[in-house]
Amino acid sequence: MTEKQKRNTVFPGSDPWTGNRKRPKLVDSKDEVPSVSGLSRPLTNRLIDIPIKPLSSYGAVPIPLLEGSPWNHYQSCYSLELGGPIAVVRKISATKDLFTMHSFSSSGADKKLYMLRQLKHANLLASLEIFSFQDAHYVISEHTEVSCEEFIVARPDEIQLAAIIRQVIDAISYLVSQNLVHGSITCSNILLTKDGVIKIANYENSTERSSENAFEDVKALGQVMKQLMEKGTVKGRLGLRQPSDWxxxxxxxxxxxxxxxxxxxxxxxxxxxxxxxxxxxxLVSLAQRTAYWFYSVSARAKTRTQYKHAAVISSE
Incomplete structure (x- = not known):
């Protein structure tokens, strides 16, 4: 199963983000969310009581799971690819804070919901609340700036490389302590905040650790490390072209x-x-200025595609 098959974000009123980089139409407000037929009462953000056994780091309060539209509380800002297709959103009573939103189908969602609500670590992308709406679940997460994919162009030095790898190792070690394997440790799934904190995305797709997959995440980290050291690499080949640089x-x-x-x-x-x-x-700041970004702003504005060293504006 590919990473895109694992995580297929579709926002209400939007087209799916397809393999040919089609940019989805953003929903501007909760008023544009399609109505739900067959309901005898309006949807509200009612807390869904699905008990889980919280980890000690959570205390007694797990991530809330709410029934109703996320657009009752959040407004779309723009969409882009960052650890998969996401929307950057803000609360309707606007504050300085931004959040990210991604979604997945309600079909077979129990395992993903459990992972998102049960797992917590400083280097896992923190979920803040989850909305259940129209046969899908919408996850509100903390905001991040870039992924390690952008670092392939803005190559880290050895000190920065160690800072990245140390944090990813900590996240992998935590998953091992929970008898889990992430299964998709890639540059695109390793996100960073503006403060340089690593946040691993898509851990809701983790699987049970076994003798067959025990080293999968560590081997994948080796490929990530080589990509960062050499500005890209041939998958499967671990040797460095210029080891004397390190x-x-x-x-x-x-x-x-x-x-x-x-x-x-x-x-x-x-x-x-x-x-x-x-x-x-x-390095995060530099990566934001040297990366190729594809993003879609609100429906009231033109679609903009930003390329390295130049911004090209086109209307659809």
């Missing part, structure tokens, strides 16, 4: 991603005295 510790760490556990990698000298996430702040 320290022996970095090269050795990369080779160990084929066989070592997350715990063993976390103890490696490459990550010893790992730099703080603030080392990534300026």
């Amino acid at each position: 320290s022996q510790e970095a090269v050795d760490f990369l080779s160990l991603t084929m066989t070592a556990s997350p715990t063993k990698l976390a103890e490696h000298p490459f990550l010893e005295n790992s730099p703080q996430c603030h080392e990534l702040v300026w």
Whole structure:
């Protein structure tokens, strides 16, 4: 199953985001959400009581699951690809805060809902609330700025690379502690906030850890690391074209991603005295200025496509 099949975001009143990069039409307000036939009462944002066993880090309050339209509380700003197709939204009573929204079908959603509400770690993309509406679930998450896919152009130095890998290892180690494998550790699923904090997306698609997939996430991290070191790579080939550009510790760490556990990698000298996430702040800023972005603004404005070093405006 491909990553896009795992996560298929469709916003109310929008066309699906298809493989040919079709940009969806945004819904501007809750008034444009299609009505639901067959209901004897209007939809409200009623709390759906589906008990879960919260982790200790949650305390007694799990992520709320609400019945009703997300547009009762949020307004679309624009759509783009960031860890999959998302909408950037803000609360209707506008504040300085932005959030992201993605959705998935209600069919077979129990496992995804459980993952989103049960799992919590500083390096997993935090879900804030989930709305159940029109045979789909809409997840409101914290806002992020870029993915590591944008870092392929704005290549990190070794200090920044260690700051990225350290945080991803921490997230993978947490999933291992829950007997889970993410299964899709890629540059596009590794997101960053403006403060340089890594946030892994799409962990709701995690699967149970087994002897067959135990090293899948670590091996995938090796491919991510190589992409960042060489501005892109051929999938499956781990050797560096120019290993002399990097320290022996970095090269050795990369080779160990084929066989070592997350715990063993976390103890490696490459990550010893790992730099703080603030080392990534300026790299996030640079990536925003050098990346290729495809996004769609509200229906009242023209669709804009931004390319590297130039903005091209076209109307549909």
